[in-house]
Amino acid sequence: MKSRILLALPLLFAAFDISACKKSAEAVKPVEAFGAYDTEADWNDSTKLVNLGYQEAQGKRIFYQYCVWCHADATPAGPSNRSNLTPVPPLLNDGEKLNGESDEFMRNIITLGGSALGKSAMMPPYGKTLSAGEIQAVIAFTRAIAQPPYQRPGRPGSQYTAK
Ligand code: HEC
Structure with missing residues (x-):
C-alpha cells in the first residue's frame, strides 16, 4: 500500500509542475486598479470599478461586515x-440622499x-463597536461609491462646492 502511494508521488509532482508551467507562461495583464488598495464595483453599473484608497478600503471591509445587511x-x-x-x-451609495449630509452628521448617527x-x-449605534477611525473609514467609503x-x-x- 505504502509503496503504491510512493510510486504515485512522482506523477502527482509532475502534474503540479505542468500546471505551474502553464501559469508562468501567461502574459501579465496590466491592472486598471494598479496602485489602489481595493476596488468596488459601481453599484449602478457593474462594468465600472471604483478604485479605493487605503482608508476607503478599510471602510469597505467595515461596511461589508456591519452595514451591508441594511x-x-x-x-x-x-x-x-x-x-x-x-x-x-438609504443605499450607502445614494448620493442624492447622503451627499448632502455632513461628515459630522454621518459620524454622529453611526x-x-x-x-x-x-x-x-x-x-x-456603533460607538462601542467601532473606533472613531473605523467610523471615519466607513464614511470615506460612502463618499467614494456615491x-x-x-x-x-x-x-x-457648507455641504456644497461653490460654483
Ligand atoms: C439593522 C439595520 C441597519 C444597520 C445594520 C445599519 N443601519 Fe444605518 N440606518 C438604518 C435605518 C433604518 C436608517 C434610517 C433611519 C431614519 O431615517 O430614521 C439608517 C440610517 C443611516 C444613516 C443616515 C442616513 C440619513 O441621511 O438619514 C447613515 C449615515 C447610516 N445609516 C450609516 C450606517 C453605517 C455606516 C452602518 C454600518 C456601520 C449602518 N448604517 C448599519 C438601518 C441600519
Missing part, C-alpha cells in the same frame, strides 16, 4: 434585509444610532 440590496450571503425595514435605510438623532432606532459622485464642501460649514 444599506444594500444584495449581500455576499444573498438578499439583504433592507426591504423589510421601515423606514427603508456613533450614537438613529434614536439619538431623532431618527429610527432601527439604525444601531452616485451621483460626492464633492467635498467648498467652504467649512
Whole structure:
C-alpha cells in the first residue's frame, strides 16, 4: 500500500509542475486598479470599478461586515434585509440622499444610532463597536461609491462646492 502511494508521488509532482508551467507562461495583464488598495464595483453599473484608497478600503471591509445587511440590496450571503425595514435605510451609495449630509452628521448617527438623532432606532449605534477611525473609514467609503459622485464642501460649514 505504502509503496503504491510512493510510486504515485512522482506523477502527482509532475502534474503540479505542468500546471505551474502553464501559469508562468501567461502574459501579465496590466491592472486598471494598479496602485489602489481595493476596488468596488459601481453599484449602478457593474462594468465600472471604483478604485479605493487605503482608508476607503478599510471602510469597505467595515461596511461589508456591519452595514451591508441594511444599506444594500444584495449581500455576499444573498438578499439583504433592507426591504423589510421601515423606514427603508438609504443605499450607502445614494448620493442624492447622503451627499448632502455632513461628515459630522454621518459620524454622529453611526456613533450614537438613529434614536439619538431623532431618527429610527432601527439604525444601531456603533460607538462601542467601532473606533472613531473605523467610523471615519466607513464614511470615506460612502463618499467614494456615491452616485451621483460626492464633492467635498467648498467652504467649512457648507455641504456644497461653490460654483
Ligand atoms: C439593522 C439595520 C441597519 C444597520 C445594520 C445599519 N443601519 Fe444605518 N440606518 C438604518 C435605518 C433604518 C436608517 C434610517 C433611519 C431614519 O431615517 O430614521 C439608517 C440610517 C443611516 C444613516 C443616515 C442616513 C440619513 O441621511 O438619514 C447613515 C449615515 C447610516 N445609516 C450609516 C450606517 C453605517 C455606516 C452602518 C454600518 C456601520 C449602518 N448604517 C448599519 C438601518 C441600519
